[in-house]
Amino acid sequence: MLSTGDDAVYKELVDSQQDLIVKFSPEGHLLIVNPAYCAAVGKTKEELTGSIFMPVTSERYSDAMASRMTRLFRPPFACTVEQWLPSPQGLRCISWSAKSILDGNGRVSAIVATGRDITRLRQEQRAIRKRHDDLMLVIENGKQMYYSHTPDHVVMYVSPRLCNLLGCHPHTGKRLWTDYLTDNPSNSEGLERTLRAIATGRREPSYRLELAGRDGTRIWVEVDEIPVVRDGKTVAIAGAVIDVTEKKQVDEGIAEAEILLQGSRSGQSGPAATEKSSQGFFQSLFTPSPDDDEEDDVFSSLLTNIR
Secondary structure, X not given: OOOHHHHHXXXXXXXOOOOEEEEEOOOOEXXXXXXXXXXXXXXXXXXXXXXXXXXXXXXXXXXXXXXXXXXXXXXXXXXXXXXXXXXXOXXXXXXXXXXXXXXXXXXXXXXXXXXXXXXXXXXXXXXXXXXHHHHHHHHXXXXXXXXXXXXXXXXXXXOHHHHHHHOOOOOOOOEOOOOOEOOOOOHHHHHHHHHHHHHHOOOXXXXXXXXXXXXXXXXXXXXXXXXXXXXXXXXXXXXXXXXXXXXXXHHHHHHHHHHHHHHHHOOOXXXXXXXXXXXXXXXXXXXXXXXXXXXXXXXXXXXXXXX
């Protein structure tokens, strides 16, 4: 038990602290407050003594505080909680560390809490989150979609748009490409390039993959990957993806049209056609055949006169 002198020393020690210190009853009534707490809330010790501790500024905070403070009445009889406290300088975020004092029967007789102002820290964290959200908004609205995975191909991050394209969830822990690859033989080249990038830590040329999307749809993507190297070892692969399905379909259509055109030019479009060069193909349009009618004969004689 503290003597009168010890009590005075204890009170002087508490009053000299820059941290906020309070003692309150199990019902929440303030019993002791130090000058730092009085200054923080802009009230005198007389005004605060007997008042309810931890007034809340929003309903959403009260539920969280009530839930955490139930730990003060069961082992370990301690908790930490944050409070947005009204003050003369505006709302301040206070991080409280509270511990119960038990009587001889093991019941809570009082609670002592120390608080530290972490307003600046929380404001900086909010600013960082906002910058991150703004950056992600710009990234996610660009042409490219992004992802990263471990050397074992386990997903670390997947762009929401890429998830929507494939019909997957960003936190499934799936192996990004290997779980969505089709049996297209051209996919093997892409896998080889990824494995080389992991093994060497050097960037490989971009490549294309055919993936099975939602409902079994076939999707072609162009992949550009960069190995993330730490201490000489590849720890991750970061990649950018562009959906080139429509472009590939157009390219294939153009290639087919070229084949048909080449066949037409080389006279392979019919069994009776003769082989012609490109020049001969166009000249044949103006060369009369034995089956031409009178108008063709007139046109042929006109050409002769011109020569």
